Amino acid sequence: MNTHMTRRDFLKKSSLVVAAAALPGKLNIFNASLVLAHAGTSFKPHAFLEIATDDTITVWMGQTNLGQGTHTGIPMIIADELDAPWEKIQVRMALAAEPFKSPVWHVQVTGGSSSIRHRWDMLREVGAAARGMLVETASEKWGIPPKKCVTKEGKVIHPDGRSLTYGQLAKAAGKRPVPENPPLKSPKDYRIIGTQRNRLDIPDKVMGKTVYGIDFTLPGMCIAVVARPPRYGAVSRSYNAEAAMAVKGVIKVVPLENRIAVCAETTYAAMQGRNALEIKWSDGSHPDLNDDTLDALYKAHLEKSGAVAQKSGDVKKALAGAAQTIEQSYKLPYISHAQAEPINCTAHVEKERCRLWIPTQAQTATQLTASKLTGLPVEKVEVMTTPAGGGFGLRGEQDPVEDSVLLSKTLNRPVKVIQSREDEFANDCFRPASQCRIKAGLDKGGRLVAWSHKVAAPSVMSRKMPQYVKNNIDSDAVSGIRDMPYSLPNLLVNYVMVNLPITVGWWRSVGYSVNVFTVESFMDEMAHAAGKDPIQFRLDHMKKGSRPYNILSLLAEKGGWGSPVSKGRARGVAVTSCFESFAAHMAEVSVSKKGKITVHKMVCALDCGTAVYPDAIRAQAEAGVVMGLSVAFYEKVSFANGGVKTANYDDYPILTMSEVPDIEVHIARNNLKAGGIGEPVFPSVAPAVANAVFRATGIRLRELPFKRELLIRG
Amino acid sequence: MIVLNVNGTKRQVDAAPGNPLLWVLRDNLGITSVKYTCGIAECGMCTVLIDGQARRSCVVNVEDVLESEITTIEGLPENHPVKVAWIEKQVPQCGYCQPGIMLQTVDFLSREPNPTEEQINNEMDHMICRCGTHPRIKKAIQMAAEMTAKQGG
Structure with missing residues (x-):
């Protein structure tokens, strides 16, 4: 290119x-x-x-x-x-x-x-x-x-x-x-x-010719690595600039607001220089923040009533009159984007213009950030988007833009800012953790009469687009619940905003990545309580002939829902309606006595309107399964002593080859408006597996990542 | 000055002997197909071939490979079975991890020219692909193995 x-x-x-x-x-x-x-x-x-x-x-x-x-x-x-x-x-x-x-x-x-x-x-x-x-x-x-x-x-x-x-x-x-x-x-x-x-x-990617942002270079460019506080609210007490300058290739140490940049001729020198700084950071604003205190804090938030994000009918009355009610809680962790290419941005600020080369997902925001920092009008800010080594929502963040623009101004030359992997985990804008409690009721015929769903979660919108947060409701935090693909006569959705210093951001499928797991797991619990088949129970609560109804029916047909499974295996399903598309997954699993889950096969059915580019759609659907399983089995960011504890991939396992099942993708054929792909293929993966595990073992997994110890039997 | 043999060419480099090969290749020689991702030999994205063996260049000191032949993805011919298979099976998404995985595959197929699925799983369990291209990587490895067999190794 x-x-x-x-x-x-x-x-x-x-x-x-x-x-x-x-x-x-x-x-x-x-x-x-x-x-x-x-x-x-x-x-x-x-x-x-x-x-x-x-x-x-x-x-x-x-x-x-x-x-x-x-x-x-x-x-x-x-x-x-x-x-x-x-x-x-x-x-x-x-x-x-x-x-x-x-x-x-x-x-x-x-x-x-x-x-x-x-x-x-x-x-x-x-x-x-x-x-x-x-x-x-x-x-x-x-x-x-x-x-x-x-x-x-x-x-x-x-x-x-x-x-x-x-x-x-x-x-x-x-x-x-x-x-x-x-x-x-x-x-x-x-x-x-x-x-x-x-x-x-x-072809360029296979030949090694693609120039990602991190590979981009300009004559006269230097490279900067920026040390940020390792704990929320921490400030730098002291650092050793001389030691950093003593590293061969280091050009300058530049203190910025609450962070310190080391600029060097090479990336390795910049990284070495940054390590040599030996910054002494203060304890920060939340020294007690860790996995346990966070868990307790979320639990406490669930006791609050929160804001009403959606209300139809009279849930209280309907629950009181229900033949059977069930109440359960679910828990999901903070997760990281963990995209392959570290965050980076190259900036060259000149008198009349500012140029940026960045693998950004947010060009307009990048222009505005640079315009604000340089005082140049937006049209004098040229943003060239490089190919990106993954993103999943993280690459809209403006930190690398700010750092590279400020440093280019200071050094009066092009500057490429690169984050180390440790910086990536420490400063990621995580998919928010979430806890929820759901109570629902069935009538005598086994039909859902009411669903009450309370979510305690941080608000991404409050940070990114506060103007869209009205009455303490972040619509993303409850997406997948208030627009679940089921017709319910009585629905109440409450949202309790959890305010913490942990930075949260958009992550593939946003709120659906959380709430489809809880809705689809609980839907399965209700089907079981009603004594109904999980697919039939779902279909019974959808409008016949609607797109979610049809995609779930297609999944049942293509996945052979009614056909016998091998001994020791079981199937589970889940369905998603988001980003103007409809996806459903069927997992076939077995669970060892020691609690190891093996996903043998995953079938995905997708209605994304007109399938413009079927092979890319299939590729995304395969990838959605892999990432969905990775999140189901492994991914969780840990916190300790007021900061992020997870430091690198050795602390943050990602699913690898041997656990990738056979994946079948079935694309519904129609001529409707083209819908989304990358996000809709993700959310229903984890609940499909959890639901299959329940059918295999009778044990319900209500937390991500799955706790294997819950499945040890005999 | 040290001299490295990269893709069949001797290259002079002004780098300290203790610097990681990854950064010498990227910073000093401008070979950016070798990717930095974790820096702790966990992900496999910086994999290169050293005398035909896949190694993680982020933990290889440059002084240890002065006598060796270093191969990056550019060093494989465009019609190499692994490259052909990777295109045929439309493997990459973001593509960032693929050069490392392809070079790992070259080493793997030299040891296991006709791998079973289980052998592929075991070999590739140490490589990270965040996009989730694994199903296609597996197919491409199988195809590359078949092509190599037909070409008589």
Whole structure:
């Protein structure tokens, strides 16, 4: 990928340039060709699509490449509507810019499984609009009505068989207005969407050519490692700058607000220098904070009434009148993103501009942060997004941006900030821990009549987007409960906000990563109490023919729910409805007498609307199972003495090859709006396993990660 | 100055003999396909081949490999069965861990040209892939083994 492509290069090359701007409530596709032809104009739109006279077609990306496949999936959508030959498609990462903002959220961000979900119409319209302009150009040339022309493989074809390539037409097409409401293809005419393609970024990744943020380098650049407090609220009492400076290659020690940076010629020197600082930190604001005190604190919070996040019907009355009620508590830990590539950012602050190279998931936030720190207007902040070695929600955080910008200003040269792995764990913005209590009632017929669910958890929103926290309710903290895919006549959801110094952040599937485990486990408990089959019980509480109903039915069919299992094995299921998609998992497990759970097979059924890029969807679904099992079996961040105790991967095991089961993925076929993928494929994994374990052993696991000792029998 | 033999080329490096090979490769030689992730030989992402054996370069002192042939992913030909299989099976997601896993695979297949699934599991249990590409890694290893067998080793 050419990360040094500038607007100027872009301007020289392009002939037909179609851009899109998503204004609130309105989608604008405009012809940027003419604007770009007028050098000196201050209006510098970034394109979605550029067709050059040599027939190359460039799709400019605003979404971060985290390996999720959108850098192939997005071009597939545009190319299909354009009727472009797939081999002519090039993909380039664009600088952060207005046209790449989400039409829904109005910020440029790669998260919430939104890359295609938010742009399903926009991307198709961009391709269709460009196609329309090319067709009109050809038809005018030939003196025939546009509708007599057809397009195929990058050509407009005359009824008599003559044809002009898109490249031949591009220059003239660039002078035309953009057609309004260009007709979109009928799904039956798709020839790229829904087909097998090789991911365009894979060859470079396999050859070792991909330049991630951590690999990025500039002439004159130095590297900084920043020491942050190891305990919440701790301040530096003393440190040895001389010792750090004595390390060969160290250039400067720069104290920043409550953190100390060591800048060096090499990464290793910066790390050695940072270790040499021997900083004496104070005890911090919460010296008693540890795993035990946290557990007790969450429990105490569960005794509070909290804020009413959702209320329908009269839960109290319905529970009082129920034939049978059950109450249980569940517990989930803080978990880490533990993404492979450490957090990093390269900044070069100059008088007139600030440039950043960063594997960020949040381009707009990055621009705003740098603008604020440099005093430069946002349009003078150039953010080039590098490929990212994983992210899972962490890469929207602004610490590396702040550090690199401040240090580049101080040193007056480009600075790349890198975190060590220990810094990663100590400063991660964790998926919040959560405890909850659920009470539900069944009528005589075994139907759910009421569900009361109280959650005690920290609020990510309060830190990231406090304006959206109203009446002490963080909607993310209760997602998956108030929008569970079941119709319940009486539902009460209470939220008790837990305020702690532990930094919490967005993590794959956000609130659903917590609450789908508790809802789907408890749903299983209720099915058992009702004496019903777990799938039938769920279906009985869904609208027949609805998407969750259908996906669970598909899972039952494909997973062979009714068929016999091998001796000693059992199956369990769970279902998720989130990010405009519907996923369900069926786990087949056995449990040894010593409590070891083996997951033999996992079947995933997914309805994500139009399946744009099926192989990438399958890859995400496989990955969702692996991460789901990792979280179910192992992942938990520990705290001690007022700070994070977990230091590295040896303290934070991640599931590896031998525990990855056979995974089957079944994608529902339909032509609906494309929904999310990366997040919906995760939440129902852990509860499917817990529910299978219950059917195998009669023992209910109500805590993550699973406690093996609970399963020791005989 | 020390001299390292990397991918068949002798490279002069101004680095202290006790520096980890990982950082000499990345910082001094600009070979960034060798990845830093944990720094404690836990994840396997910095794996390189040293005289054909997979080693974690974050815990190898550069002075210990002065006489050795060091191979990074760039040192394998583009048509190497492992690379071909990794593309064919569409293995990488973020891709960050893959060079290390591929080099581990090269060493593994040299020891076990026809591995069982259990042997693959045991070998790969020491490698971390956070994205969860394991099912495809397994298929790619099997494919690379078959290709190597057909090519006569």
